[in-house]
């Protein structure tokens with residue numbers, strides 16, 4: 001028995017003792033319910049199916065994204081700024097729906113970071129040559145209004161995206177302990193990014209499209225929960241339905257969020273509430289033989 | 293905390309031997325033993341940062357944190373409710389109640405999900421959470437009584453939005469709110485731990501609108517602590533005996549408010565650079581007290597009572613002095629008196645390079661109009677206004693106390709409004 005499993009058994013015993021006295025009251029909106037007693041250990045092989053489905057999902061979105069970037073390139077060649085902005089936004093959403101944000105939480109390593117990184121942390125900030133990808137083009141289009149630069153930066157973005165081949169993708173989405181752990185974390189980290197970078201406008205370089213971004217993040221989170229659902233359901237029976245309800249609340253509040261502080265507070269609250277629900281997912285999916 | 297622990301804390305804090313702080317001094321129902329002769333609460337500033345304050349009982353007719361002697365650290369956090377329904381609002385108040393009940397008692401928090409979820413406590417106070425004199429005082433703002441939850445008919449009669457007085461410069465982002473939580477404790481980490489735990493269990497139900505940290509200085513060198521203008525602040529307060537007439541909700545208020553009180557918070561920036569360019573003499577004329585001793589200008593000790601009757605022309609204490617205008621001590625103004633519980637704040641630097649410091653004016657009273665607003669209207673244009681600028685705050689109604697384990701915050705209000713009047 002691995003050390004991890006041993007500690008799990010101990011925790012379960014402690015848990016059974018505690019749930020008997022039934023404490024921890026939370027507001028109904030953040031309650032995902034208890035962990036089921038004696039959840040069966042998860043073997044690495046059980047993640048083969050979910051990961052395969054997710055890969056298919058990624059390829060589908062990449063297939064949508066590539067022609068969108070080609071159109072963006074044409075807009076720029078035609079010196080059409082408004083078309084370029086529109087097509088940049090479309091491409092951006094396709095990318096976000098994959099579930100990739102900046103390199104902080106991203107599962108696509110350095111390549112993901114180059115495609116979706118921020119200028120902060122780079123010497124020279126937005127002027128740094130290392131500032132590449134979606135946000136670089138956003139900066140060109142919406143902040144410096146430099147279509148010439150946008151053209152070169154879009155070419156660079158396209159070449160980065162073209163490196164997202166099955167070889168590189170499966171390297172990051174592998175059945176190794178490290179990459180499985182990182183991948184499962186996405187169940188809440190995609191939305192963590194939404195809260196931390198989009199709703200704070202920390203990742204905004206002028207497009208102000210944080211609401212659409214959060215919406216795309218919700219889509220990606222749904223995909224994660226859908227592929228991992230069969231593993232989550234028996235282990236935390238209340239979680240999926242609570243999360244589904246909370247994600248619908250986010251959708252509704254995004255639609256209503258264009259009006260002032262109160263509406264924005266309500267959106268922030270709904271994202272935060274969903275995050276509390278999703279936080280245990282990566283702990284519930286403890287893969288017993290991942291480190292064998 | 294055992295008695296020995298408490299004695300140790302008090303000794304380390306330099307309070308034992310002062311004689312003013314008896315056992316139970318931190319209990320929610322402050323008795324006059326906790327107060328100076330003039331009714332001012334003793335300060336609880338600690339000298340040893342590792343020492344913690346004894347627990348303050350959470351259950352009671354009134355909330356703690358109102359007559360409780362000032363603890364060294366505090367935070368004032370206004371929230372907007374983001375819940376959609378009355379049921380969710382009730383759940384929100386229940387979740388706050390349960391969390392505060394745990395935090396004010398302290399102990400090891402259960403982790404019902406074991407290793408299958410992140411730990412339920414942030415751990416910033418260690419595994420065995422000390423109570424550290426924590427009080428969490430919850431109030432409701434006028435905006436909670438709008439159309440959303442069907443509470444309009446039950447609004448406390450004097451509860452209103454804070455509108456600017458002539459010398460104000462209120463920032464809407466730092467003014468108002470559906471709820472106000474005053475957290476006070478032995479130290480700042482205890483306050484912030486409480487804030488993190490409370491917001492964590494209420495994520496979907498409320499969002500922070502504004503948040504201000506405050507601190508009560510230690511005695512310099514003795515007596516009531518000083519504010520950023522160097523004057524001892526918190527000397528003159530009504531005695532707890534007068535609470536039925538001056539503090540707790542009046543009989544004319546809706547029945548559910550019994551045991552509650554109006555809570556006024558004003559975030560008042562103090563232009564300390566400007567103030568420091570003023571002579572001591574002029575400073576004292578503005579306040580009406582001696583800067584060093586805290587005594588009224590016609591007295592010798594901070595506990596002395598000013599005698600305005602003997603000085604009708606204001607030769608000793610000017611007619612425009614802050615303390616004289618705020619409380620002229622006439623028969624007519626007796627019923628205007630308020631319970632002040634102010635804290636200093638420090639929030640960095642202003643755009644012009646001046647320090648952004650001030651007073652978290654924090655007071656409780658039975659009737660907003662008759663007391664706080666009447667005083668504030670009289671203070672309009674006082675000489676001190678040149679040196680201060682109120683930038684935010686709000687009016688709230690601090691809820692009745694949570695009576696026992698089966699009760700929760702706002703239970704009286706929410707049962708009423710869910711049907712039976």
Ligand code: HEM
Nearest residue numbers: 523524525526527528560579615618619651653667668680
């Ligand atoms: C930054 C702003 C303020 C400063 C620096 C300040 C300072 C002081 C000081 C030094 C005292 C004398 C010590 C004491 O009795 O505690 C005092 C008393 C008092 N202040 Fe203020 N104060 C401020 C704002 C206010 C406001 C907004 C009110 C509004 C109601 C107020 C009401 C009072 C009252 C009622 C007293 C007691 C007077 C008495 O009973 O003798 N103060 N204040």
